[in-house]
Amino acid sequence: AQDTRVIGVSIPAATHGWAGGMNFHAQEAIDRLEEVYPELDFVLATASDPGKQVNDIEDMVATRDIAALVVLPFESEPLTGPVKAVADSGTWVTVVDRGLAQEGIEDLYVAGDNTGFGRVSGEYMVSALPEGGKIVALRGIPTTIDNERVAGFEAAIEGSGIEIIDMEHGNWNRDDSFTVMQDFLSKHGEIDAVWASDDDMAIGVLAALEQSGRDDVQFVLGGAGMKEMIGRVRDGDTMIPADVTYPPAMIATAIELTAIGLTSTAPVSGTFTIGSVLITQENAEEYYYPDSPF
Amino acid sequence: MTAALSLAGICRSFGPVQVLGDVDIALAPGRVHALIGENGAGKSTTMKIMSGYLAPTRGTVSLNGEPVIFAGSQDAEGRGVVLIHQEFNLADQLTVEQNIFLGHEKRRGPFLDKAAMQAESRALLERLNCRVSPRATVRDISNADKQMVEIAKALSREARVLIMDEPTAVLTEREAEVLFEQVERLKAEGVAVLFTSHKLDEVARISDDLTILRDGRVVSQGLTAGFDQDGMAEAMVGRDVSSLYPERRGAIGPGTALEVRGLTVPGHATDVSFSLRKGEILGLSGLIGSGRTETMEGLVGLRSATGEVRIGGKPVSLKSPKQAQAAGLCYLTEDRKSRGLLLDKGMRENLTLQCLPQFTDWLIDTAAEEAALTKAIAEFDIRAPSRGVAVGNLSGGNQQKLLIAKVMLADPDTVIIDEPTRGIDIGTKQQIYEFIHALARAGKSIIVISSEMQEVIGLADRILVMRTGRIAGEVSGVEMTEDRIVRLAMGLGARREEAA
Amino acid sequence: MTATTGTTRRPRPGIDLHVLGPILALLVLVIVGASLNSNFLSAANITNVLSRSAFIGIIAVGMTFVITSGGLDLSVGSMAAFIAGLMILVMNGLLPTMGPGWPLVFVGMLTAIVAGTAAGFVNGFLITSMRIEAFIVTLGTMGIYRSLVTWLADGGTLSLDFGMRAVIRPIYFEGLLGISWPILVFALVAIVGEIVMRRAAFGRHAAAVGSNDQVARYSSVNVNRVRMLTYVFLGILVGVATIMYVPRLGSASSSTGVLWELEAIAAVIIGGTMLKGGFGRVWGTVIGVLILSLIDNILNLTDGVSPYLNGAIQGVIIVLAVILQRERKAEG
Amino acid sequence: MTATTGTTRRPRPGIDLHVLGPILALLVLVIVGASLNSNFLSAANITNVLSRSAFIGIIAVGMTFVITSGGLDLSVGSMAAFIAGLMILVMNGLLPTMGPGWPLVFVGMLTAIVAGTAAGFVNGFLITSMRIEAFIVTLGTMGIYRSLVTWLADGGTLSLDFGMRAVIRPIYFEGLLGISWPILVFALVAIVGEIVMRRAAFGRHAAAVGSNDQVARYSSVNVNRVRMLTYVFLGILVGVATIMYVPRLGSASSSTGVLWELEAIAAVIIGGTMLKGGFGRVWGTVIGVLILSLIDNILNLTDGVSPYLNGAIQGVIIVLAVILQRERKAEG
Numbered sequence A: 001a002q003d004t005r006v007i008g009v010s011i012p013a014a015t016h017g018w019a020g021g022m023n024f025h026a027q028e029a030i031d032r033l034e035e036v037y038p039e040l041d042f043v044l045a046t047a048s049d050p051g052k053q054v055n056d057i058e059d060m061v062a063t064r065d066i067a068a069l070v071v072l073p074f075e076s077e078p079l080t081g082p083v084k085a086v087a088d089s090g091t092w093v094t095v096v097d098r099g100l101a102q103e104g105i106e107d108l109y110v111a112g113d114n115t116g117f118g119r120v121s122g123e124y125m126v127s128a129l130p131e132g133g134k135i136v137a138l139r140g141i142p143t144t145i146d147n148e149r150v151a152g153f154e155a156a157i158e159g160s161g162i163e164i165i166d167m168e169h170g171n172w173n174r175d176d177s178f179t180v181m182q183d184f185l186s187k188h189g190e191i192d193a194v195w196a197s198d199d200d201m202a203i204g205v206l207a208a209l210e211q212s213g214r215d216d217v218q219f220v221l222g223g224a225g226m227k228e229m230i231g232r233v234r235d236g237d238t239m240i241p242a243d244v245t246y247p248p249a250m251i252a253t254a255i256e257l258t259a260i261g262l263t264s265t266a267p268v269s270g271t272f273t274i275g276s277v278l279i280t281q282e283n284a285e286e287y288y289y290p291d292s293p294f
Numbered sequence B: 001m002t003a004a005l006s007l008a009g010i011c012r013s014f015g016p017v018q019v020l021g022d023v024d025i026a027l028a029p030g031r032v033h034a035l036i037g038e039n040g041a042g043k044s045t046t047m048k049i050m051s052g053y054l055a056p057t058r059g060t061v062s063l064n065g066e067p068v069i070f071a072g073s074q075d076a077e078g079r080g081v082v083l084i085h086q087e088f089n090l091a092d093q094l095t096v097e098q099n100i101f102l103g104h105e106k107r108r109g110p111f112l113d114k115a116a117m118q119a120e121s122r123a124l125l126e127r128l129n130c131r132v133s134p135r136a137t138v139r140d141i142s143n144a145d146k147q148m149v150e151i152a153k154a155l156s157r158e159a160r161v162l163i164m165d166e167p168t169a170v171l172t173e174r175e176a177e178v179l180f181e182q183v184e185r186l187k188a189e190g191v192a193v194l195f196t197s198h199k200l201d202e203v204a205r206i207s208d209d210l211t212i213l214r215d216g217r218v219v220s221q222g223l224t225a226g227f228d229q230d231g232m233a234e235a236m237v238g239r240d241v242s243s244l245y246p247e248r249r250g251a252i253g254p255g256t257a258l259e260v261r262g263l264t265v266p267g268h269a270t271d272v273s274f275s276l277r278k279g280e281i282l283g284l285s286g287l288i289g290s291g292r293t294e295t296m297e298g299l300v301g302l303r304s305a306t307g308e309v310r311i312g313g314k315p316v317s318l319k320s321p322k323q324a325q326a327a328g329l330c331y332l333t334e335d336r337k338s339r340g341l342l343l344d345k346g347m348r349e350n351l352t353l354q355c356l357p358q359f360t361d362w363l364i365d366t367a368a369e370e371a372a373l374t375k376a377i378a379e380f381d382i383r384a385p386s387r388g389v390a391v392g393n394l395s396g397g398n399q400q401k402l403l404i405a406k407v408m409l410a411d412p413d414t415v416i417i418d419e420p421t422r423g424i425d426i427g428t429k430q431q432i433y434e435f436i437h438a439l440a441r442a443g444k445s446i447i448v449i450s451s452e453m454q455e456v457i458g459l460a461d462r463i464l465v466m467r468t469g470r471i472a473g474e475v476s477g478v479e480m481t482e483d484r485i486v487r488l489a490m491g492l493g494a495r496r497e498e499a500a
Numbered sequence C, D: 001m002t003a004t005t006g007t008t009r010r011p012r013p014g015i016d017l018h019v020l021g022p023i024l025a026l027l028v029l030v031i032v033g034a035s036l037n038s039n040f041l042s043a044a045n046i047t048n049v050l051s052r053s054a055f056i057g058i059i060a061v062g063m064t065f066v067i068t069s070g071g072l073d074l075s076v077g078s079m080a081a082f083i084a085g086l087m088i089l090v091m092n093g094l095l096p097t098m099g100p101g102w103p104l105v106f107v108g109m110l111t112a113i114v115a116g117t118a119a120g121f122v123n124g125f126l127i128t129s130m131r132i133e134a135f136i137v138t139l140g141t142m143g144i145y146r147s148l149v150t151w152l153a154d155g156g157t158l159s160l161d162f163g164m165r166a167v168i169r170p171i172y173f174e175g176l177l178g179i180s181w182p183i184l185v186f187a188l189v190a191i192v193g194e195i196v197m198r199r200a201a202f203g204r205h206a207a208a209v210g211s212n213d214q215v216a217r218y219s220s221v222n223v224n225r226v227r228m229l230t231y232v233f234l235g236i237l238v239g240v241a242t243i244m245y246v247p248r249l250g251s252a253s254s255s256t257g258v259l260w261e262l263e264a265i266a267a268v269i270i271g272g273t274m275l276k277g278g279f280g281r282v283w284g285t286v287i288g289v290l291i292l293s294l295i296d297n298i299l300n301l302t303d304g305v306s307p308y309l310n311g312a313i314q315g316v317i318i319v320l321a322v323i324l325q326r327e328r329k330a331e332g
């Protein structure tokens, strides 16, 4: 019908754990909201690279005349121009997680805070290793996100006596992190803790540790809040004493807010930052979503 | 006595073109049947139909009197009908032994019985006294050896009917002899043999029955004894070809066209020196594997070679066939199938490949190409079912003609022709000889490599004989006799003479 | 080589039925698209699809020659990413001295072309002179360019200065007589490519080399030169594609041009060129490219299918497109 | 292909010098590794490297036959991911009824083998019976399996039930006489493969088909059957590899087995098998696999190089390994 309005949702494809969770929450939110708002129609497109994401957005504009665009930029820089074009054409734009390279393009910004994520992780490290120590770190897929996280982390442990003795890319991938960790273990006789920086990578790391039977490693700090990991935090697993959230569900928040923005007069524009929270045994329960695949 | 294998009223068409019409042939056990005819007459097609590679469009094939329809070559082979193809049918990257037993490997339990296969291959090759090792890779051995391997492969298949399509085309008399001994042996064992050859003397010698095809129809059939060679030739071609080699007219020019000093092709030829005058036809003879091909390939830059070469007195360095061609020197390969023609392309593309620039001023002039093709078809009397046909579907001899036309299109001052008439019918041979003489008369120089002694003698003004990569000697004028050449080629009591 | 078994089934351009294969597949897709969404045939959508096909398209035309001459190039995607990164670095670097404007754009273009030529030359050299399998060489250079761009970008994104973006933007988004530049350039490249393939000596020689390099050698064709040229041309065309790409996104990163090589090769083969070499046709490649980008476009026109399954649908369509063609061939 | 220029240079199994190529490259790597890090030659590290190589290794052995017979399979990586996902789903599904334990593990293994066989059969069928370029077919199935596993996992990760993981874990981490199962299985597969390639009719037929399928057909080799079998065997081996893989982390996702196909093919070619078919050697493939995983290992054990450049170093080493080999060949 003509009075139905279309919301376009453009997100990166599920190429690693976190993105997978994000994809799940996006779909789940869309299915739910289509029930709630019969006058709304949703288009979901997942892209494997920035170019493809721009294609998707172009298609949404050209063929689905979307009233609003919810976009989680694959990368900020390449998406800035195209999204700006959409915004300039008067379409409502919601940006999720990564900000665009230019201020003030979007109507609503549901921001993730990668630097914050790194900082919180770093601060926990410092608190967990008061008298300092040697740690190894696993990085994600080489991207701006990963750079920001690592920068935040390094800033936080600055001068705390904690030394990152080795750092490699585990690409947010269990197999890669397993391999990297195995080699770290052969390479370094003494490792106090591991910053896996992501729960998928944490799983690989744990497998490698378990196999090596080494007891010098005190704990592994992952991130993003995978239910399996939060479960272990809740159950007081000493290897996983904590986790740092970077909720993939932020996409659902963004879609829902956009829906509200389109359908009601309630003010939803502005910036809405979803900070990274430290999960410990105390607060683990409230972050545990049993039905999420992630 | 019932025929081992017989065709009755066989017709075969490719698309619109009919290439066989009402062919009847009966092969009797223990007899050798020869099938002869012009290039494109339909010999290979007939043989393929007999051995299940092709199905007839009409007519019946009978095995021991029983009509059969072969499901395919496997089926035919299963029933003891084996074909040796006109073109090599070996897997290049496999060894001789692997090729001989391909599809019929001997096994011990789950494994191959390599020892047995090696031994049997060696025995088979010995029978054909071929020196090539069963371990050698087919890609590395000479054409002659490939042919012998093909024959060994067929012998290993316990054939009741053995069909050989131009088995001697790449063999010298010597090796042909060896083959014929085997044929005699098989004959004695009651095998029915069908073979084709353009060498009518062979036909006369070893066949009992004879069938002559022209344009896909049987024009004459009977006991070989009832024909003399000129008769055969005439029946095949439809005109008198008794005077095969034309009279040498027009004297050899004074100037030197080509001068070669100390040409060495590592592993194949050592210190080869000779010179060639304008308008001269120089024959190059020698046993198979004597390195004639390699020497000439070295000369035109197809193989790395050392030595000094002068063309028209000027020293030149020929690192690639392109340079050689630019210097007016062209080489016509003996291996039309894997080095001469693009089998999956049409005649036009093949004809002009070597000198495309002639037809190109920033774009290819297709019309000019077509014209050139028309001319070539007429000049070399190429019989093709259609202009568009992929040359892989041309008859062997017609492929050879196209190859010659292709090289001649480059209009070289000096041309080296390797096995020019391999697989070419006697009528066309005559035309080609004529053509070579015409070239000479026009002041061009020609080097003819041939394993057919008679051909070299008939054509050349002067003959160089090679032996194991060296010039064993030179003969000219009255000295040009088979005996003399063979002695030099085999190194029997031949004083090492310096080439002029 | 099945190509040389002398059966009568071989594609003869323009004559036999299998030519229809790709075209048919394309038509089917267009009809499906039009029936799914009324805006499918809108000028805007068509412009979008064609313009974005230009990158792969321009590259695929070059790939057609490489494959026709019996080669392969897996490095084009990373090469594009690397060249894009280089182009951006150069332009950003010279911005202070030259200032934003067309002169700088031309410097950028020059960089892309030169880099492309060099990259193509490297591939060609290793393949022809060092006699290494094209697959290995280009797999190697693929990894090399990919990680070089990651390194240049320090793991992040290389982005063109915003001032400069405004200047360069028109190269992708504007055009002539309402047809955008990428489309025009793609068309030009395709037409020239088709002519070279069919009517120029080079095209003939490429096919000859791919069909049987021995025969080509004996026919005094300079085999190595032909092979080398195909890679160099491909490199140059990658450069051209990059010149169209940078204005679009104004940035390059390790995720730029991922899997372009597979798309380009797929397009070439869908178009009816033989992977074994010996026969190629540029117009087929163009159709192949359009088929591929139409699939993406159509998948975006409809909800219903889980986006997770896009890859599956793509795969099925690609195979179908080729089956269609092969079936025709069997008759032809 | 430059490999067949009529000169007598060609690999003659076991005889000529170029055999040394891969071995030499491997030795160099080992020496480099040992000199860079004292733990390189430690039992632990060697076990790690070998066990990790097992997945690609087992697949690469199958790939050797496919390539030798003139084929190619780009789908193995996604196929592995898909089979792993299936295996996990089946085991999780039957857990309530069968309970954790070896019976269930065997059911899982069976699933993997059956799925692998089926997948291989599909590829083989499309390639032999439908006569579609192997490249296109497997590019298509690659996309299909990849998105099927994403779909099965809802974009996320399929994880084996924890109870079950404990049961199945030993398959990767334990072993016999201190040698872990993956290594043993890999060794077994490699040895059997080598024997089949050299001593069984099938190996010969594969080579014959790859060298010249027409000749093979005329020599009453059932060409389609041979081709089909190579793909089915590869599928089965992918299944076997998956059986080793699942126990390691007990999970499968859309990022499982990404680029395994390229690694496997690279290993095969580094090992001296000809991409155009006609000649293959399994032991070479094994060395190729070891070379590839040693590169990763060494890069992880050494600091200094920016991790961004790992890809570049890998690329260079791959190309060098093959040059080494070709150089030898030139002499041989």
Ligand SMILES: Nc1ncnc2c1ncn2[C@@H]1O[C@H](COP(=O)(O)OP(=O)(O)OP(=O)(O)O)[C@@H](O)[C@H]1O
Residues within 6 Å of the ligand: B014, B019, B037, B038, B039, B040, B041, B042, B043, B044, B045, B046, B086, B383, B384, B385, B389, B393, B394, B395, B396, B397, B398, B423, B425, C006, C007, C008
């Ligand atoms: N597959 C094919 N398609 C089309 N025409 C064919 C095909 N095979 C053979 N021909 C044609 O059939 C005719 C007979 O060919 P055939 O090979 O039987 O001649 P031939 O007697 O063997 O000649 P030659 O002595 O040169 O070998 C030729 O004109 C050839 O072009």
Ligand SMILES: Nc1ncnc2c1ncn2[C@@H]1O[C@H](COP(=O)(O)OP(=O)(O)OP(=O)(O)O)[C@@H](O)[C@H]1O
Residues within 6 Å of the ligand: B130, B131, B132, B133, B140, B141, B142, B143, B144, B145, B267, B268, B286, B287, B288, B289, B290, B291, B292, B293, B294, B334, B418, B449, B450, B451
């Ligand atoms: N029986 C053999 N055993 C081993 N190697 C051989 C044998 N015959 C030939 N060769 C090698 O193969 C090469 C090519 O042989 P080929 O027959 O082409 O030589 P040729 O002199 O050109 O004879 P023709 O021109 O009659 O073929 C020879 O130079 C020789 O090195």
Ligand SMILES: [Mg+2]
Residues within 6 Å of the ligand: B043, B044, B045, B086, B165, B395, B396, B397
């Ligand atoms: Mg014939």
Ligand SMILES: [Mg+2]
Residues within 6 Å of the ligand: B292, B293, B294, B334, B418
């Ligand atoms: Mg010769």
